[in-house]
Amino acid sequence: MDPQTVWQSVSENLKVQLNPTSYSTWFTKTFLLSLEEKSHHCLAQIGCPSSFAREQIAKNYHHALAQAFEQVTGKKTELILLVKQSSENPAPPPSDGLFAPPTSAQDELLHALRYHHLRPEFSFDNFAVSSTNQMAWAAASAVAKNPGTAYNPLFLYGGVGLGKTHLMQAIAQEVLKASPSSRIIYCTGEDFTNEIVEAIRNKTAARFKEKYRSAKLLLLDDIQFIAGKDRAQEEFFHTFNVIKQDGGQVVLTSDRSPHEIELLENRLRSRFEAGLMIDVPAPDFELRTAILLIKAKQHQLNLSIELAKIIAANLHSPRQLEGFTTRLLSEIQVRQVPLTEDLVKSLLNKTNFSPASPARPLPQEIINLVAKYYSLGPRQLTGHRRLKSIVLARQVTMYLLRTHYQLSLQEVGHLLGDRDHTTVIHSVDKITKVLAQNSLLQEDILRIKQALPG
Numbered sequence: 001m002d003p004q005t006v007w008q009s010v011s012e013n014l015k016v017q018l019n020p021t022s023y024s025t026w027f028t029k030t031f032l033l034s035l036e037e038k039s040h041h042c043l044a045q046i047g048c049p050s051s052f053a054r055e056q057i058a059k060n061y062h063h064a065l066a067q068a069f070e071q072v073t074g075k076k077t078e079l080i081l082l083v084k085q086s087s088e089n090p091a092p093p094p095s096d097g098l099f100a101p102p103t104s105a106q107d108e109l110l111h112a113l114r115y116h117h118l119r120p121e122f123s124f125d126n127f128a129v130s131s132t133n134q135m136a137w138a139a140a141s142a143v144a145k146n147p148g149t150a151y152n153p154l155f156l157y158g159g160v161g162l163g164k165t166h167l168m169q170a171i172a173q174e175v176l177k178a179s180p181s182s183r184i185i186y187c188t189g190e191d192f193t194n195e196i197v198e199a200i201r202n203k204t205a206a207r208f209k210e211k212y213r214s215a216k217l218l219l220l221d222d223i224q225f226i227a228g229k230d231r232a233q234e235e236f237f238h239t240f241n242v243i244k245q246d247g248g249q250v251v252l253t254s255d256r257s258p259h260e261i262e263l264l265e266n267r268l269r270s271r272f273e274a275g276l277m278i279d280v281p282a283p284d285f286e287l288r289t290a291i292l293l294i295k296a297k298q299h300q301l302n303l304s305i306e307l308a309k310i311i312a313a314n315l316h317s318p319r320q321l322e323g324f325t326t327r328l329l330s331e332i333q334v335r336q337v338p339l340t341e342d343l344v345k346s347l348l349n350k351t352n353f354s355p356a357s358p359a360r361p362l363p364q365e366i367i368n369l370v371a372k373y374y375s376l377g378p379r380q381l382t383g384h385r386r387l388k389s390i391v392l393a394r395q396v397t398m399y400l401l402r403t404h405y406q407l408s409l410q411e412v413g414h415l416l417g418d419r420d421h422t423t424v425i426h427s428v429d430k431i432t433k434v435l436a437q438n439s440l441l442q443e444d445i446l447r448i449k450q451a452l453p454g
């Protein structure tokens with residue numbers, strides 16, 4: 001394994017796991033000093049740019065880092081964090097505009113994006129649009145073209161990993177493209193809250209107010225975080241009023257609509273509702289396929305439409321798609337294996353399809369549920385009749401037990417009438433493949449998943 005390739009994949013993996021500000025604060029100047037491969041584990045020495053960075057990474061990101069290494073190397077990885085400035089790697093570009101003036105418009109834009117902790121790939125060009133998310137895209141483009149005039153605030157809400165941060169950052173990127181020195185601020189509700197607490201403690205609240213209130217474009221990601229935090233809500237209320245009065249634009253995202261955010265002050269709720277609230281919906285199959293092709297292209301991964309369809313049929317959130325692309329890439333680069341249907345299918349089998357749920361339903365409940373969905377008795381699923389309709393339901397059950405609940409091949413085989421593990425492999429493969437072409441089956445699986453407890 002080439003350490004630089006491993007580190008590149010680990011970094012990509014962290015970008016997916018962490019919020020953009022955390023990633024750029026703690027990991028852009030952190031690097032891999034050495035990587036030793038033992039028979040059962042790996043040993044990685046990580047260079048952190050300062051002792052403060054080392055402390056923060058050890059305290060807050062050790063788990064994420066270890067997990068990223070394990071995914072990339074396929075082995076448990078022991079981490080040793082050292083304080084060391086990178087000398088071989090090219091120095092990271094300056095972020096304060098004092099050195100090395102950028103040369104072209106593109107450089108200038110990249111420089112501005114880095115300065116504001118924005119991800120360059122979160123652009124409108126890289127955002128796939130279909131009938132499902134057209135409204136959100138149209139509203140965001142309108143705001144980017146004429147900030148401060150039409151919809152204020154623009155409030156984007158929807159489930160985790162559906163593209164809110166991407167759209168929000170695309171607005172910022174468009175504004176910076178037109179004018180790289182625009183006064184914009186991008187931060188999360190959590191950063192905003194922490195910063196105000198710090199400012200009060202250090203008696204620098206005046207500076208905090210000046211900074212936020214003078215923004216022409218304020219992008220506050222995951223605003224639901226400030227609910228119930230009195231001082232943050234108070235400060236945000238005044239900040240919002242001043243920015244709006246001065247003709248600036250405010251864009252907010254949240255995992256819920258304003259009326260679903262408990263402990264949100266009413267005066268804020270009514271301000272949010274007076275702007276434009278747009279739901280960012282879960283993408284349909286076609287949109288997921290398009291997102292995958294965009295992600296693959298970004299990573300110079302030559303993914304065919306057929307393979308993209310297989311993946312899109314089996315994974316539902318764009319964040320999972322991003323994570324999957326990263327996994328695929330590291331598999332190909334680190335292990336030097338070709339991109340084939342078998343590789344995709346085996347990775348899909350290993351992927352955690354749903355967030356771990358605390359109350360895991362008993363496998364028997366799943367069997368009962370699938371049986372009910374197909375109007376069969378549970379015994380027919382575990383039995384040995386080979387009627388077409390029964391076989392399909394049986395294969396769907398195996399697929400769900402394996403992919404949704406990560407049961408082992410042996411466990412699945414045992415639960416479905418002591419079948420051999422090769423039968424399970426065949427069934428899961430078959431469903432994985434058919435899902436890409438058959439929208440009826442896609443819908444069946446989605447409905448069943450929705451009905452699953454936990």
Ligand code: ADP
Binds near residue numbers: 158162294
């Ligand atoms: P959220 O903020 O809603 O939790 P993100 O904006 O972080 O989600 O999106 C998660 C991932 O999915 C990102 O990699 C993003 O680029 C990708 N993504 C989501 N929607 C789209 C889309 N329509 N086109 C391209 N990529 C998308």
Ligand code: MG
Binds near residue numbers: 161164165166221
């Ligand atoms: Mg987000």
